[in-house]
Amino acid sequence: MKRRSFLSNTTLASAAIVMGKPALYAMAPYKDMVIGHNSHQYKIDLQWGALNSNFYPVKDCHEMVQDSQGRILLLTNHTKNNVIIYDKSGKLIDVWGTEYPGAHGLTLNVEGGEDFLYIADNSRHEVIKTTLSGQVVQVFPFPEKLKEYQKKSAYIPTETAIADNGDVYVADGYGSQYIIHYDAQGNIQNVFGGRGDGPEHFDNAHGICIDKRDPNNPTLLITARMQNKLKRFSLEGQYLESYDFPGAYICRPVIHGNEVYLATIWSDKGQENSGFVSILDKDNRLVSAPGGCAPIYENGVLGHMHQAINVFSHPHDVCVDEDDNLYVAQWNSGQTYPIKLYRA
Amino acid sequence: MTRFIIASLGVLALVYSCKEEQKPSFAQTSLFEMAAPKVMVDSTLFTTQAQVILTPAVTGSQIRYSLDGASVDEDSPLYTGPLTIAKSATLQYKAFHNDLQPSEQKEIELAQIKSNISHANITISPQPKPPYQGQGPQALVDLQKGNLSFRSDKRWMGFQAPSINIHLTLPKKMVLSNIVVSGLEDQGSWIFAPENIQIHANGKAVGQMEQSAATKNGSPAIQYWTIPIEHGTYETLDITLNALSQIPEWHDGSGTLPWLFIDEILVQ
Numbered sequence: 307m308k309r310r311s312f313l314s315n316t317t318l319a320s321a322a323i324v325m326g327k328p329a330l331y332a333m334a335p336y337k338d339m340v341i342g343h344n345s346h347q348y349k350i351d352l353q354w355g356a357l358n359s360n361f362y363p364v365k366d367c368h369e370m371v372q373d374s375q376g377r378i379l380l381l382t383n384h385t386k387n388n389v390i391i392y393d394k395s396g397k398l399i400d401v402w403g404t405e406y407p408g409a410h411g412l413t414l415n416v417e418g419g420e421d422f423l424y425i426a427d428n429s430r431h432e433v434i435k436t437t438l439s440g441q442v443v444q445v446f447p448f449p450e451k452l453k454e455y456q457k458k459s460a461y462i463p464t465e466t467a468i469a470d471n472g473d474v475y476v477a478d479g480y481g482s483q484y485i486i487h488y489d490a491q492g493n494i495q496n497v498f499g500g501r502g503d504g505p506e507h508f509d510n511a512h513g514i515c516i517d518k519r520d521p522n523n524p525t526l527l528i529t530a531r532m533q534n535k536l537k538r539f540s541l542e543g544q545y546l547e548s549y550d551f552p553g554a555y556i557c558r559p560v561i562h563g564n565e566v567y568l569a570t571i572w573s574d575k576g577q578e579n580s581g582f583v584s585i586l587d588k589d590n591r592l593v594s595a596p597g598g599c600a601p602i603y604e605n606g607v608l609g610h611m612h613q614a615i616n617v618f619s620h621p622h623d624v625c626v627d628e629d630d631n632l633y634v635a636q637w638n639s640g641q642t643y644p645i646k647l648y649r650a
Numbered sequence: 651m652t653r654f655i656i657a658s659l660g661v662l663a664l665v666y667s668c669k670e671e672q673k674p675s676f677a678q679t680s681l682f683e684m685a686a687p688k689v690m691v692d693s694t695l696f697t698t699q700a701q702v703i704l705t706p707a708v709t710g711s712q713i714r715y716s717l718d719g720a721s722v723d724e725d726s727p728l729y730t731g732p733l734t735i736a737k738s739a740t741l742q743y744k745a746f747h748n749d750l751q752p753s754e755q756k757e758i759e760l761a762q763i764k765s766n767i768s769h770a771n772i773t774i775s776p777q778p779k780p781p782y783q784g785q786g787p788q789a790l791v792d793l794q795k796g797n798l799s800f801r802s803d804k805r806w807m808g809f810q811a812p813s814i815n816i817h818l819t820l821p822k823k824m825v826l827s828n829i830v831v832s833g834l835e836d837q838g839s840w841i842f843a844p845e846n847i848q849i850h851a852n853g854k855a856v857g858q859m860e861q862s863a864a865t866k867n868g869s870p871a872i873q874y875w876t877i878p879i880e881h882g883t884y885e886t887l888d889i890t891l892n893a894l895s896q897i898p899e900w901h902d903g904s905g906t907l908p909w910l911f912i913d914e915i916l917v918q
Contacts, residue, residue, distance in 0.1 A: 337749060338676040351674035352681075395674075532801070575799025577870065578838045580685070599707065613685040614707045615750065648674065 340650050341617060343601065346565075346585045346594035347650045348632065350617060354396040354646035355380070355633075362387055362401060367635035367644055369412035369558070370625035373421045373438060378625060378633055380644060381412035381425065389423075389440065394627055396646065402440035406430070411465035411513075411558075412623075417472065424466040426476065431458050433466055433476055446476060446492055454484055454497055465558055467514040467526065469541060477528060479512040485528065487543060498543035499528070506545035509533050513558020513568075516541075519588065527559040529568065536568070536590070549590045553611035554598075556584055562626035564588035569621035571637060573598060574612035581621040582613055583634060583647070596632075596647060597621075618645065679749040684708045686753040687729075687745050695763050695793045695914070702733045702760070706745050707753065715743040722755050738762045759874060765917050767791050769821035772915075774807075774814065782808025784913065790816070796913040798870050800834055800841070808841070809893070809910045816889040818915065827881040828918035829857070829889065834911035836870035837901065842894050842908035847877050850888040856880045866900055874916075889915065 388403030408429025472490030582597030
């Protein structure tokens with residue numbers, strides 16, 4: 307679906323509203339598109355957050371988070387405004403950021419009552435911690451002292467996760483596939499993962515989060531995107547288990563309530579424009595795939611996933627608000643703004 | 651009276667502006683396109699017959715197809731079960747649904763092979779570039795085609811080099827008039843067709859194919875580039891694929907060397 311054709315369509319609809327609302331209803335039976343499965347189904351707002359691209363352009367819309375004030379923050383690699391701040395209805399509140407050409411990962415962490423952002427920048431080969439208004443407070447630079455890294459270009463961080471004690475985990479998802487564990491001061495504590503064929507290795511360790519659904523036993527969830535797997539590690543870096551999602555190229559795990567939400571950038575055999583959104587239940591089974599085919603388990607194994615309806619091109623992240631509505635940011639999708647899904 | 655109208659308009663505007671904030675306009679079913687049906691073929695290159703199975707992406711949709719080159723519409727034959735194909739053809743297929751936009755039309759080339767050269771000896775230089783190393787030179791004549799999913803399908807050899815030379819020693823002397831190189835075009839993934847393909851035998855040019863300027867073409871496709879050669883008897887052939895010197899201007903990757911993907915060589 308192309309946004310342009312949708313917009314011309316709404317122009318027609320608006321004209322009809324001006325001329326008299328009942329005529330519109332008489333003209334075409336109105337059937338809202340509903341996507342997703344089981345307990346998690348959604349209606350689609352394609353216009354959410356659309357701005358005048360002459361003033362507030364986006365390139366790739368990489369990631370989104372919600373801050374403590376309920377605002378929605380979008381990270382794009384357009385250096386005119388790397389961070390775009392919206393309210394939940396999609397109205398523009400503020401923009402900032404011109405120095406993040408490779409802006410990719412966006413994680414929000416509340417520290418001492420204040421929101422902080424961690425931006426993983428692919429092009430700068432480092433992670434930058436800022437305040438909500440964009441003031442830089444800390445940089446986690448290229449870890450040049452690690453024996454795993456000979457050159458800066460081998461380190462392309464994609465995501466961060468912050469533990470309750472302030473420790474920071476950085477996923478080198480486009481680089482050498484290591485997870486680098488820092489303390490809050492930025493001292494390296496541990497390195498694990500890396501390339502290889504073992505279960506503890508990664509191909510595209512793209513996203514990482516702390517899973518606190520079992521409050522007594524927090525662990526790390528890390529995507530291995532090209533392997534269509536979500537892997538669980540202890541906070542000490544020990545491999546624990548994997549979940550398989552055949553055909554689903556999952557970007558980053560986002561935990562909301564008991565569920566895990568994962569933008570799925572490609573599906574099936576990895577072809578272009580085949581993305582959807584994956585939602586896992588408390589047992590980490592795929593329960594709904596908005597835009598994708600129905601998830602079917604046979605003998606505990608998920609059937610091969612593919613796109614069913616072309617709502618999304620390349621979803622790259624999902625943000626979930628307190629109303630259980632979703633905001634989907636997309637990579638390489640014609641410089642379009644995010645799409646909002648309302649829980650139906 | 652005027653004041654009343656202005657006041658009413660004001661109230662109306664207020665009502666509508668509040669309404670707009672709270673009630674998004676939801677997208678309708680008719681805006682969205684179905685994903686194309688899934689295709690499964692036992693072998694796209696076959697000696698006697700191939701079987702094709704199509705599966706819809708959305709339940710409640712109908713798949714229609716054509717084998718005669720005509721584009722698929724609502725009057726095309728309805729797919730009701732596996733198709734058996736006994737001669738070279740292009741199968742085109744598309745799904746239709748009452749509420750949704752029809753899927754994109756997809757096609758798959760099915761080719762009957764009469765000259766088997768799976769025992770040919772092959773050398774390639776330069777070597778393909780990781781991670782797209784394919785399965786060794788011999789896989790270029792194994793009659794096994796790669797699919798569009800080059801990221802997961804290990805049959806593809808990907809090159810990022812100005813030219814690729816393939817030296818082919820046939821299993822025996824053969825009378826030939828065409829060489830077919832099968833490759834992938836996926837411009838969205840920076841994979842382009844070669845600018846030209848040249849064939850030499852014993853140091854003598856015997857045939858070549860020029861591509862017209864690389865224009866923007868939508869979806870990824872498997873290509874069969876046919877190079878006519880002087881009709882004659884051959885035992886060794888040198889096939890040179892010259893890549894585009896750079897990705898064209900209209901593309902995001904403009905100015906850089908494109909990827910070139912191949913997976914099979916056929917002779918006729």
